[in-house]
Amino acid sequence: xxxxxxxxxxxxxxxxxxxxxxxxxxxxxxxxxxxxxxxxxxxxxxxxxxxxxxxxxxxxxxxxxxxxxxxxxxxxxxxxxxxxxxxxxxxxxxxxxxxxxxxxxxxxxxx
Amino acid sequence: xxxxxxxxxxxxxxxxxxxxxxxxxxxxxxxxxxxxxxxxxxxxxxxxxxxxxxxxxxxxxxxxxxxxxxxxxxxxxxxxxxxxxxxxxxxxxxxxxxxxxxxxxxxxxxxxxxxx
Numbered sequence: 001x002x003x004x005x006x007x008x009x010x011x012x013x014x015x016x017x018x019x020x021x022x023x024x025x026x027x028x029x030x031x032x033x034x035x036x037x038x039x040x041x042x043x044x045x046x047x048x049x050x051x052x053x054x055x056x057x058x059x060x061x062x063x064x065x066x067x068x069x070x071x072x073x074x075x076x077x078x079x080x081x082x083x084x085x086x087x088x089x090x091x092x093x094x095x096x097x098x099x100x101x102x103x104x105x106x107x108x109x110x111x
Numbered sequence: 112x113x114x115x116x117x118x119x120x121x122x123x124x125x126x127x128x129x130x131x132x133x134x135x136x137x138x139x140x141x142x143x144x145x146x147x148x149x150x151x152x153x154x155x156x157x158x159x160x161x162x163x164x165x166x167x168x169x170x171x172x173x174x175x176x177x178x179x180x181x182x183x184x185x186x187x188x189x190x191x192x193x194x195x196x197x198x199x200x201x202x203x204x205x206x207x208x209x210x211x212x213x214x215x216x217x218x219x220x221x222x223x224x225x226x227x
Binding site for chain 1: 153154159169202210212218
């Protein structure tokens with residue numbers, strides 16, 4: 001069974017702090033996606049990374065895909081209360097939308 | 112533009128009853144996926160369908176669960192003779208193509224099934 005280990009599972013920080021969420025696997029992925037999910041809603045795509053070593057930035061969020069395409073990280077700079085939510089990584093091993101999801105990181109940013 | 116619409120949002124069934132979950136994909140999307148999210152667990156792939164065809168059902172329990180995506184109408188996930196362990200949030204996602212890196216999934220807000 002392919003697994004995607006996401007850490008930490010819970011993270012509680014103060015506004016203005018930086019944080020990094022990790023997603024690791026022993027499997028190679030053709031692409032990796034990061035989602036954010038609010039309570040009672042479905043996941044919303046933040047970014048897709050495809051190439052090993054790729055770095056993408058979305059405002060204060062920086063996403064990196066490992067050189068071997070087995071791991072990824074999400075770094076948030078100067079976190080704000082509006083960043084609070086569940087962050088999910090998901091790996092694709094083929095071309096289709098059959099994704100393997102990590103367990104999620106529950107982020108809480110306190111003002 | 113309407114996103115993926117799932118209904119009902121909440122469904123309560125007694126053990127042994129049938130549950131029918133509906134998903135209307137984004138207009139123009141012909142690829143539909145169903146995922147299940149159990150409490151304290153991540154999303155798990157269940158089934159991938161295109162119009163009138165099941166492409167991959169490797170994540171679907173072999174008994175009691177079935178899915179369809181007819182030529183007309185929504186995709187249906189059907190659970191027969193529900194048990195307490197079926198209680199979960201069921202999410203549907205759609206995409207316009209089968210290349211996830213350039214045809215991202217659009218998720219609905221899920222159906223929360225509670226089996227009493």
